[in-house]
Amino acid sequence: MVERETWATRVGFLVAAIGSAVGLGNLWQFPFKTAANGGAAFVAFYLIAVVLIGFPAMLAEFVVGRRTNVNAVDAFAELGHRRWRVVGGLAVATGFWILSYYNVVGGWVLRYILGSATGAYFDAPGEYFGAVSAGPEAVLAQALFLGIVVAIVALGIENGIEKATKVMVPSIVVIMVVLAGWAATLGGAGEGYAYFLSPSLDAMIDNARTAIPFAVGQAFFTLSLGMAIMITYSSYVGEDDSLPFDGGVIVVTNTLVGILAGLVVFPILFANDIDLALTGGGGASALFVAVAAGFAELPLGRWLGAVFFAVVLIAALSSAISLMEVTVSWAVDNFDVSRPMLAVTVGLGLFVLGLPSAWDTAWLTWFDNLAYSLFLPVSVLAVVIFVGWVIGRDAVDELRRGTGGLGSLGPLWLWTLRLVVVVGVVATLYFGITELFFQNDPTGVPPLIAGALSP
Numbered sequence: 001m002v003e004r005e006t007w008a009t010r011v012g013f014l015v016a017a018i019g020s021a022v023g024l025g026n027l028w029q030f031p032f033k034t035a036a037n038g039g040a041a042f043v044a045f046y047l048i049a050v051v052l053i054g055f056p057a058m059l060a061e062f063v064v065g066r067r068t069n070v071n072a073v074d075a076f077a078e079l080g081h082r083r084w085r086v087v088g089g090l091a092v093a094t095g096f097w098i099l100s101y102y103n104v105v106g107g108w109v110l111r112y113i114l115g116s117a118t119g120a121y122f123d124a125p126g127e128y129f130g131a132v133s134a135g136p137e138a139v140l141a142q143a144l145f146l147g148i149v150v151a152i153v154a155l156g157i158e159n160g161i162e163k164a165t166k167v168m169v170p171s172i173v174v175i176m177v178v179l180a181g182w183a184a185t186l187g188g189a190g191e192g193y194a195y196f197l198s199p200s201l202d203a204m205i206d207n208a209r210t211a212i213p214f215a216v217g218q219a220f221f222t223l224s225l226g227m228a229i230m231i232t233y234s235s236y237v238g239e240d241d242s243l244p245f246d247g248g249v250i251v252v253t254n255t256l257v258g259i260l261a262g263l264v265v266f267p268i269l270f271a272n273d274i275d276l277a278l279t280g281g282g283g284a285s286a287l288f289v290a291v292a293a294g295f296a297e298l299p300l301g302r303w304l305g306a307v308f309f310a311v312v313l314i315a316a317l318s319s320a321i322s323l324m325e326v327t328v329s330w331a332v333d334n335f336d337v338s339r340p341m342l343a344v345t346v347g348l349g350l351f352v353l354g355l356p357s358a359w360d361t362a363w364l365t366w367f368d369n370l371a372y373s374l375f376l377p378v379s380v381l382a383v384v385i386f387v388g389w390v391i392g393r394d395a396v397d398e399l400r401r402g403t404g405g406l407g408s409l410g411p412l413w414l415w416t417l418r419l420v421v422v423v424g425v426v427a428t429l430y431f432g433i434t435e436l437f438f439q440n441d442p443t444g445v446p447p448l449i450a451g452a453l454s455p
């Protein structure tokens with residue numbers, strides 16, 4: 001057997017994981033959900049969800065990966081619990097499912113870079129979005145996006161993913177900071193900030209039924225949990241890293257990028273008097289219709305739009321890469337076939353599964369709702385129960401490695417996992433399932449609000 005790959009540097013693991021976490025969720029959901037659900041009050045609640053639920057769950061995935069140094073399915077067998085491989089299998093399958101339509105959205109972003117540069121959507125952003133988001137053109141764009149993802153994953157951990165994300169992640173942060181600085185000079189900046197962040201406990205309470213499950217669900221989605229990504233990425237980590245420290249850096253950077261995104265988009269919307277209803281409270285229309293309409297009004301809008309959508313593309317790519325690596329990693333460990341061949345094969349499978357979503361956004365919405373409300377929370381729950389209740393003490397030992405001890409924080413993490421995270425995920429699952437199956441209208445059209453990426 002060939003020696004298994006590892007990250008060349010510690011920073012390599014960090015940037016790759018940040019690249020995974022920072023994605024469309026941060027750019028087209030977080031700012032808009034925040035604005036709609038009480039601004040800073042929602043952010044405070046979201047941070048609680050991230051700290052109490054997302055962060056401990058992320059450490060649980062890290063522990064499984066670093067302890068075993070194999071793919072997310074076989075990791076469970078490696079830990080001595082062969083039957084629990086089904087949990088790894090579920091996480092890998094969930095990720096594969098999600099990536100199938102994430103690629104479609106990646107294709108739209110590609111189109112929007114071009115559409116900005118040529119001004120193609122400037123006259124009628126809504127119609128343009130309708131035209132590029134479905135049908136043969138969307139299939140072509142999906143294939144292009146997927147091609148880039150396959151190419152990077154085919155090059156491997158060190159030469160592909162690590163090298164690529166080392167350039168991508170800093171670019172995202174730098175360009176977003178520059179854009180936020182520029183947006184601050186726009187006429188509508190003050191109003192935009194107020195709309196985004198002014199705290200309203202009332203709005204938070206009024207919308208609690210949807211805002212709370214969303215905040216918890218987003219805490220998993222935005223940290224790339226439940227899809228075996230963090231298990232896979234940490235399986236390439238050396239022993240001397242402090243997992244809690246790395247997790248902290250990832251969580252903080254991920255949250256800051258979400259806030260930066262708000263500081264960019266709201267001044268653009270307010271400076272150009274864009275109808276806020278166009279944002280749809282988050283999702284594809286927020287960026288592709290509302291923010292796009294803003295660029296159409298701005299001097300230099302073509303350039304600014306192209307740069308903005310380029311950042312969106314980089315964020316989407318670095319997330320898609322992480323998700324493709326999950327399946328490829330499993331395949332590399334299990335089949336005697338070269339990584340590039342396996343990457344291409346996985347890519348073809350994803351392309352086919354993504355076809356319905358590329359053809360009609362109603363399919364994309366359905367795929368997304370099912371993943372977000374059902375597969376994702378079930379998968380997170382299963383991993384958390386495994387780490388918290390099945391391997392328990394061993395997990396704490398693994399977490400301690402490379403940290404200098406952790407003291408009582410070790411057991412505190414374990415009990416948070418066993419109780420707080422489990423209860424939080426079960427509650428989210430309950431809300432998600434009632435929303436998915438019982439609030440549904442009789443036509444069988446899935447409800448629009450549940451998913452993370454729903455247009």
Ligand code: PHE
Nearest residue numbers: 021023024025222224319323
């Ligand atoms: N964290 C990602 C986001 O916010 C979620 C994701 C990761 C989605 C990988 C797809 C692939 O968009």
